Amino acid sequence: MTGVSKIGEEYAKSAQHIEAGRQLFQAMNCSGCHSNGGGGMGPPLMKKNWIYGGSVENIASTIVEGRPNGMPTFRGLLPMEQVWEIAAFVKYMADHPTEK
Numbered sequence: 001m002t003g004v005s006k007i008g009e010e011y012a013k014s015a016q017h018i019e020a021g022r023q024l025f026q027a028m029n030c031s032g033c034h035s036n037g038g039g040g041m042g043p044p045l046m047k048k049n050w051i052y053g054g055s056v057e058n059i060a061s062t063i064v065e066g067r068p069n070g071m072p073t074f075r076g077l078l079p080m081e082q083v084w085e086i087a088a089f090v091k092y093m094a095d096h097p098t099e100k
Helices: 006-012 015-027 031-037 058-064 080-095
Strands: none
Touching: 006 015, 006 058, 006 080, 015 080, 058 080
8 A cells, every 4th residue: 555545544634543543552452562652572653764654554554464574464353444543543653753
C-alpha cells in the first residue's frame, strides 16, 4: 500500500478510530515489542523515518503482511477495521511523539 487512500485518511483523522486503535494496541500487546511506541525488541514507532513507509496505508500493510526479522502477520487474525484503527493510532504516535 502506498499513497493516501480515502479510508486511511478517514481513520487517521478520526479521534474515535485513533482511540479504538490505542485500545487494540494495548489489547494485542504491541507494546511487548514496541515498548509503548518507544522501541524495544521491535523498532520505535514514534519517529519520522520508516523502513516500509510511515503513511497510515504503509502501517496497515505492515500489520497485515508482517515484516522480516520479527513483525508477525496479522492477516486473518484481525478484521481490516481493526487493522486501520491500529494503523491510525501508530500514525498518531509517530506524528505526536510527546503524547501517548
